[in-house]
Amino acid sequence: MLIARVANFVHATSGGLRTALRELGRGYQAAGHEAVLIVPGAEAGEEETPQGRVITVPGPAVPGLGGYRVLLNHGAVRAVLRRLRPDRIEVHDRSTLRWLGGWARENGVRSMMVSHESLDGLLRLFGPGGPAGPWAADRLNARTVAAFDTVVCTTGWAQREFLRLGAAPVRVPLGVALDRFSPASRDAALRTALAGSAPVLLLHCGRLSAEKEPRLSLDTLATLRAEGVDAVLAVAGDGPLRADLSAAAERRRLPARFLGHVRDPRGLLATADVVLAPGPIETFGLSALEALASGTPAVVRSVSALPEVVGPAGVAAGPDGFPAAVRELLARPAGERRAAARTQAEGFPWSKAVEGFLDVHAGVAALPGGSAAR
Numbered sequence: 001m002l003i004a005r006v007a008n009f010v011h012a013t014s015g016g017l018r019t020a021l022r023e024l025g026r027g028y029q030a031a032g033h034e035a036v037l038i039v040p041g042a043e044a045g046e047e048e049t050p051q052g053r054v055i056t057v058p059g060p061a062v063p064g065l066g067g068y069r070v071l072l073n074h075g076a077v078r079a080v081l082r083r084l085r086p087d088r089i090e091v092h093d094r095s096t097l098r099w100l101g102g103w104a105r106e107n108g109v110r111s112m113m114v115s116h117e118s119l120d121g122l123l124r125l126f127g128p129g130g131p132a133g134p135w136a137a138d139r140l141n142a143r144t145v146a147a148f149d150t151v152v153c154t155t156g157w158a159q160r161e162f163l164r165l166g167a168a169p170v171r172v173p174l175g176v177a178l179d180r181f182s183p184a185s186r187d188a189a190l191r192t193a194l195a196g197s198a199p200v201l202l203l204h205c206g207r208l209s210a211e212k213e214p215r216l217s218l219d220t221l222a223t224l225r226a227e228g229v230d231a232v233l234a235v236a237g238d239g240p241l242r243a244d245l246s247a248a249a250e251r252r253r254l255p256a257r258f259l260g261h262v263r264d265p266r267g268l269l270a271t272a273d274v275v276l277a278p279g280p281i282e283t284f285g286l287s288a289l290e291a292l293a294s295g296t297p298a299v300v301r302s303v304s305a306l307p308e309v310v311g312p313a314g315v316a317a318g319p320d321g322f323p324a325a326v327r328e329l330l331a332r333p334a335g336e337r338r339a340a341a342r343t344q345a346e347g348f349p350w351s352k353a354v355e356g357f358l359d360v361h362a363g364v365a366a367l368p369g370g371s372a373a374r
Contacts, residue, residue, distance in 0.1 A: 002034040003361065004086035006077065006100060008059075008093040009068045010039045015207060015237075016286035017092060017116055020174050025051025027354025038080055040069035055080055070096050078103065088361045092116060094144045101147025112360060113148040115169070118281045120161045137161055152360055157305035158283040170360050173309075175350035176289045183295030183342060185270035194257055194271075200224075200231035200330065203272035203296070205265060205287045206279065208239030213301075216278035216319055218245060220299075221254050223323040231255075231326075234272065236262040269294035274329050276322065277306055285309050293345035295338035299325040313337075313344035 005025065010018050021037060028035040035052030040059025047054055057076045059069040070093075071077055081089070081103065089104045090112045091097050104111035119137040142165055145151060151169040153159040162169040195201040204217035214235070221233040233256040235245070242258060249256040262268060265287075269275070275291040275298040282288075282304040289309055291298050298314040299322055300306035307316035315325035329337055 001087035003028055003088045003090055004036050004084050005090040006038045006097055008040060008070045008096055019286055022051045023350045024354060024357055036084055040071045098144055098147050111148045112150050112152055113144055114152045115158055116283060118283055138165060141165060150360060154284040155305035155308055172356035173348060174284050175348045175353035176293045176345050178293055178349055181266060181290045181293035183270055183338060185266040185294060187267040187271050190267050191271045194234050195232040198230045198232045200229060201272050202231055202233045203268055203275045205236045208237050208241040208245060211281060212279040214241060214245060217276045218249055220276060220322040222252060236265055236268055269296055272296050274299060274326050280304055282306050289345055289348055292341040295342050297329045297337050297341045311344050313341040
């Protein structure tokens, strides 16, 4: 079958969503299906790639988001879909692309919405607060459920805001490239370059934007050093907060190394002692899973989906508990904590994720309210 996948907020240096789209597309192609990805760009284009055909439709950049673009020209997207005549449509943005559920239904195409973000969480961070947040999330989520044949969530945590509506979202975890991310990438020379003689190397790996709360990683470093832990923090990633964070580290005299976007993070992930994942609304956390596959445990926010992903290979904590969680992981023998991290990651191969997504595509049925029958 031909699976048309449509996504916003993807560019050359974006993170988890770009990785997921690439690996799912490769898996679909390997399984004998035709995968086509439609994304926004500066200009129109089309190319064949290992993940299938990628079609770029011109779309404007969103101010303040570091170059991310959106598909606002519905007519151009419709024209591409009419030309493709897909058997399935898979949508990866439930805010600006919800209209594609209606297009699919009008054209007899079975549809899937993949929920990569928590509306509850976003409204909690940036919305009106109080009961208005959940009320608004419920209204928007109900529209998504009604528009698509099924909704896919990657964790149980991400499912909750749909389950309270009486909907039946399907849970399919994402994966990690176990052959690519490995403890074998550990690099002694890189460690010396980043940490010098410091015995503890922490790593923050992710976009430096408000919803990721990267400042907590700096605060964790400051507290640990005040408590006598000789630690250095490497920060891999870029975003609108980078300049402010770098200035804050300098002002506080913290040994934080801002590396910008790191095209190949394998050495970093395998060399760090602990990865910090402070984002409070992560619905899966691919970078944390890549760290585990690299043999590095993670400290994650207890209010996010990450505790169910990292399992016993990491420690979940609130903002005030991050330093103690780091110390808890460091107290475990290095070989033991690294082996536990890799073992946890081995439960999430991309092959399993691809199989799960294809099972949903094969079993989607349009039912009242947009529920999924399998």
